[in-house]
Amino acid sequence: LAKTTQPISMDSYEGQEVNITCSHNNIATNDYITWYQQFPSQGPRFIIQGYKTKVTNEVASLFIPADRKSSTLSLPRVSLSDTAVYYCLVALRGDYKLSFGAGTTVTVRA
Amino acid sequence: EAGVVQSPRYKIIEKKQPVAFWCNPISGHNTLYWYRQNLGQGPELLIRYENEEAVDDSQLPKDRFSAERLKGVDSTLKIQPAELGDSAVYLCASSLGRLEETQYFGPGTRLLVL
Numbered sequence: 001l002a003k004t005t006q007p008i009s010m011d012s013y014e015g016q017e018v019n020i021t022c023s024h025n026n027i028a029t030n031d032y033i034t035w036y037q038q039f040p041s042q043g044p045r046f047i048i049q050g051y052k053t054k055v056t057n058e059v060a061s062l063f064i065p066a067d068r069k070s071s072t073l074s075l076p077r078v079s080l081s082d083t084a085v086y087y088c089l090v091a092l093r094g095d096y097k098l099s100f101g102a103g104t105t106v107t108v109r110a
Numbered sequence: 111e112a113g114v115v116q117s118p119r120y121k122i123i124e125k126k127q128p129v130a131f132w133c134n135p136i137s138g139h140n141t142l143y144w145y146r147q148n149l150g151q152g153p154e155l156l157i158r159y160e161n162e163e164a165v166d167d168s169q170l171p172k173d174r175f176s177a178e179r180l181k182g183v184d185s186t187l188k189i190q191p192a193e194l195g196d197s198a199v200y201l202c203a204s205s206l207g208r209l210e211e212t213q214y215f216g217p218g219t220r221l222l223v224l
Contacts, residue, residue, distance in 0.1 A: 032210035043114070043201050043215025044153065051210075087152050091210040096166065098209065100152040 006088050006101040012108050018075040020104050022088030025069050033064060033071045034089045038103070044087055048073065075106075083108045112136070114216035116202050122222045128190035131219045135183070135204030142179055143213060144187050145201040153201055159185065160207070192223045 006022045022033070032051045036044035048060045050071075055062045061074040075082060088101040115134040123129050135142050141160050145153035156175065158166040161182040170177065174193070179185040189196055199218040205211040 034210070034212070036213075036215075041217070041220075043203070043217055044213075045215070046212045049210070049212065093209055096209060098155055098158075100154070102152045103150075 004088055004090050004099045004101040006086075006104045008102070009105040009107070012078055012106065014079055014108060014110055015077050018078050018082070018106055018108075020073045020075075020086055020088075020106070021070050022073070022090075022101055023070045024088070024090045024099070027068055027090055027092065028094050029068070031068075031093055032091045033062065034091065035060070035062065035073045036087045036089060038085045038087065047086070078106075078108045080108050080110060082106065114202055114204055114214055116200075116216035116219055118219055119217060120220050120222075122224065123192055125194055125223050126191040128188065129192050129221065130186055130188045131200050131202075131221075133185045133187070133202030133216060135185075135202070136214055138206070139204035139214070140182070140207045141205045141211070142185050143201075143203040143205075144177060144185070145203065147199045147201055147218070149198075156187070189221075192221075194223050197221055197223045 004024050012018045034049040035047040037047050038044040048057055048062045050062045052064050063072045085103040085105050087103045090099045117132050143158050144156045147153045156170045157177050159179045177187045199220050201215055201218045203213040203215045205213045
């Protein structure tokens with residue numbers, strides 16, 4: 001099973017861009033990477049998903065390089081309300097398995 | 111549209127007692143997941159259902175944990191007997207079907223075993 005690793009924590013300030021990288025060494029060409037956000041006492045909530053190059057939605061961007069050994073979640077111009085734990089999830093279609101990272105705690109300061 | 115519903119939200123029990131958690135997924139979602147989340151860690155998949163069938167229960171401690179999803183809608187996860195190490199948040203999620211589909215999570219049940 002591919003191991004999914006991400007930094008434990010990151011600090012930022014309001015208005016800055018936050019980039020969180022997830023490492024996933026052994027994923028296949030069509031395995032999807034999904035990012036979730038979790039606030040205390042709530043379940044994780046979907047942010048963005050992709051399997052190659054770049055995906056952008058109204059809240060984030062996801063960059064996946066050609067070697068697919070990592071992916072980067074980019075949060076533009078963060079605010080205090082973006083303080084949360086962010087999880088990377090890889091769907092391994094060949095093994096029919098899911099691999100969650102341990103989460104990155106992002107703290108945004110004023 | 112109603113989200114994933116879980117009950118109870120909190121449960122405190124003595125060790126060796128049984129406990130059960132209930133989940134009602136989003137209407138029309140064929141796939142249902144049960145996760146355990148320990149403090150400061152990511153969700154750990156316990157079991158995944160596609161309709162009534164448990165398609166992945168490889169991480170479910172079968173000596174004390176059991177789950178069912180009768181009629182392919184709501185689901186119950188049971189622990190009997192509970193141990194101190196079972197204290198965690200138990201999350202239920204549902205999705206439309208394929209492995210990469212977006213999962214919608216409930217608020218979780220926080221279990222404390224004393």
